[in-house]
Structures are given as structure tokens and as C-alpha cells.
Ligand code: NAD
């Protein structure tokens with residue numbers, strides 16, 4: 397059993413990952429400021445895993461930009477943490493264009509403080525949430541990890557900056573003693589995971605994605621239209637160079653993604669110190685219209701839409717080459733699009749207002 401600090405564990409991907417790690421027998425401390433995540437998600441994770449009242453999941457409210465809050469989190473474990481998973485951050489591309497300093501402060505500044513706290517407390521194993529956004533407008537599909545990192549918006553720049561910081565840290569290594577000095581602790585084990593498009597929900601329908609305000613992303617928007625909470629979907633561009641003219645993305649079930657984190661931790665713990673960079677995607681692309689049709693089938697509801705102009709900064713196509721994750725972790729995305737829609741719909745139907753809904 398390992399002790400893991402989950403920064404941002406109350407959010408969409410974090411809560412599903414907590415569930416998978418608890419089921420695998422690990423002990424968790426979630427550190428979160430609840431700016432976009434909800435404490436209710438963690439209560440339900442405990443309920444689903446039968447760990448309520450067992451002390452296997454502790455929660456510390458705090459901000460990754462505040463060293464004092466981080467000290468509190470590092471003092472809350474059961475001794476030294478065996479790893480940190482770092483989900484904490486902001487992720488709305490459009491907001492990042494309007495408030496770039498906020499994004500640099502939280503995503504980059506916050507990550508720097510978290511890394512400093514890890515170093516101070518002797519924890520050198522980290523899984524970081526990066527994004528396919530770092531590839532910008534990819535030159536070829538599917539996208540291998542070796543593709544150029546050329547983000548095209550401030551959110552992507554902050555993810556690329558943290559990736560760079562982690563590469564510098566991994567290269568500093570520290571296993572060699574400085575001349576005349578004590579050997580430094582170190583030997584960082586770092587994974588930079590580039591998620592493609594996480595969607596869906598746990599099959600219980602008890603935890604899921606809970607965007608605040610109108611969703612930026614396709615999946616939650618489609619599910620709110622199916623529910624009748626929003627009248628129509630706007631499809632951003634019908635003139636992309638794709639078979640049906642709409643944008644293609646690589647959607648991955650959030651439970652597959654969560655399981656990818658467990659597989660990553662196991663690889664980091666079992667292998668020598670390293671810097672691992674992996675795409676986590678399904679390797680399959682679906683167009684906006686294919687998603688709409690799959691969602692209509694799963695929900696047995698109509699999703700009316702209008703074809704409108706392209707959204708600024710969009711790429712036509714983004715699909716992962718996910719062969720490296722299979723090779724390194726023995727992991728692949730097992731759940732298909734119909735399951736993503738069915739599980740996302742079950743969550744949405746039971747929680748029309750997200751965690752603010754009763755039940
Ligand atoms: P989310 O907003 O649901 O979760 C983020 C969590 O971090 C929330 O619980 C939030 O309260 C917490 N948080 C934010 N700022 C914080 C701070 N300063 N201090 C402490 N906690 C803070 O988002 P998510 O979809 O679960 O994404 C998790 C991570 O994965 C993010 O870093 C995001 O950039 C990355 N990512 C997400 C996607 C996606 O489409 N969902 C794709 C690629 C990468």
C-alpha cells in the first residue's frame with residue numbers, strides 16, 4: 397500500500413483517479429482549493445469504495461500557490477508520500493486567452509511551489525497532468541510523443557512550461573554528490589501524461605464532470621442539450637478537411653484515464669528514476685457529428701445543432717498515437733464511444749445541475 401498526495405483530486409479526472417487508487421488499496425491525501433472541484437465528489441468516492449470513515453482518504457483544503465498550505469498537506473500524510481499526482485490547475489482555453497497571468501500563476505507558479513514542497517519533504521515521484529494541447533496544430537496524425545511541442549494558446553503554453561520545468565528537474569537528477577558534499581537526495585521519477593479528450597463518468601453515475609457555467613467542451617455541452625438544459629449545440633465549423641467536415645478528436649473514457657494513472661505510478665515505482673512522457677488517448681478519432689449521433693443513441697434524445705463558423709484556435713484533427721503507453725505501461729483505452737456516452741448520460745440525467753443536484 398502506498399501513500400499518495402493528489403493535488404486537484406476533487407475535480408473531474410482527480411475524483412475518478414482517487415476511486416481507482418482506493419480500489420487498488422492505496423492511502424490518499426487530497427489537496428484542493430475547491431475552485432472548480434467539489435468536496436461532494438470525494439464524499440461519493442468514499443461511499444463508492446466503501447472507505448467512508450476509514451481514514452484511507454484525507455482531505456486538506458488549500459492552494460498550490462501557498463507554501464504554508466502545502467506544508468500542511470505534507471504534514472497530513474502517514475509519513476513521507478510515495479508519490480504526488482498533480483491535477484490542480486485551470487483548463488479553460490478561452491479564459492486563458494483573457495486572463496493569461498492567472499493561468500501562469502496557478503498552473504506554472506503553483507506547480508513550482510508544489511515541486512519545491514516535494515523536494516523539501518523528500519518525495520521525488522510525480523505524475524503530472526499535461527495535455528494534447530501542447531501539440532498545437534499537429535503536423536501529422538496520429539500524434540507521437542516526439543511531435544513538436546508548439547502550443548497555440550496561453551493554457552497550452554502553461555502546460556508546456558511545466559513540462560519544461562519537469563525536464564530540467566529530471567535532468568538535475570541529484571544522485572551524484574556535489575564535489576565535497578553529501579549525496580543529494582533525488583533521482584526524480586516523473587511522468588508527463590498528455591491527455592487527449594477525457595469524457596464519460598464512472599458507471600455508477602454518482603461522480604462525473606461538473607463544469608461551472610456553459611461548458612466549453614463538446615461532450616458536456618452535448619449532454620446538456622440532450623437533457624434540455626440548453627436548446628441547441630453549435631457545431632464549430634462544417635468545412636474542416638475531414639470526411640464530414642467537422643473536427644475530429646480522440647475521446648477517452650475518464651475511467652480508462654484514471655486506470656492509466658495507476659499503471660503509470662506502478663511503472664515509476666518499479667523502474668529506475670526516469671522522465672516518462674506519454675500520450676493517453678484511445679488512438680481513435682471521432683468527428684463532432686459522430687459524437688452527436690452516438691450520444692443521441694445512448695440517451696434516446698435528440699441533440700439539435702446548428703453548423704456555425706469555426707472556433708478560433710481549433711485544429712481539424714487531434715488523435716493520439718497511443719502505442720508508447722501500451723509498450724511502457726501495458727495500458728490501453730478499453731471503453732468505446734458508446735460506453736463514454738452511456739456513462740456520461742447516466743451521470744448527467746441523475747445530476748442535471750452537477751453536484752448541486754440533490755442525491
Ligand atoms: P477540474 O477543474 O475538474 O479539476 C481541477 C482540480 O484542481 C479542481 O478540483 C480544482 O478545485 C483544483 N484546483 C484548481 N486550482 C487549484 C489551486 N490553485 N490549488 C489547489 N487546487 C486547485 O479539471 P480536470 O478536467 O479534472 O483536469 C485535471 C487536470 O488535467 C488539469 O491540470 C487539466 O489542465 C488537465 N487536463 C484536463 C483535460 C480535460 O479535458 N479535462 C485535458 C487535458 C489535461
Ligand code: UDP
Pocket residue numbers: 593612613614615617629630631632633642643644645684707710714
Ligand atoms: N465543439 C463544437 N461545439 C462545442 C464545443 C466543441 O463543435 O460547443 C467541437 C470543437 O470545435 C472540436 C470538438 O468539438 O472540434 C472538441 O472540442 P472540445 O472543446 O471538447 O475539445 P478540444 O477542442 O479542446 O480538443
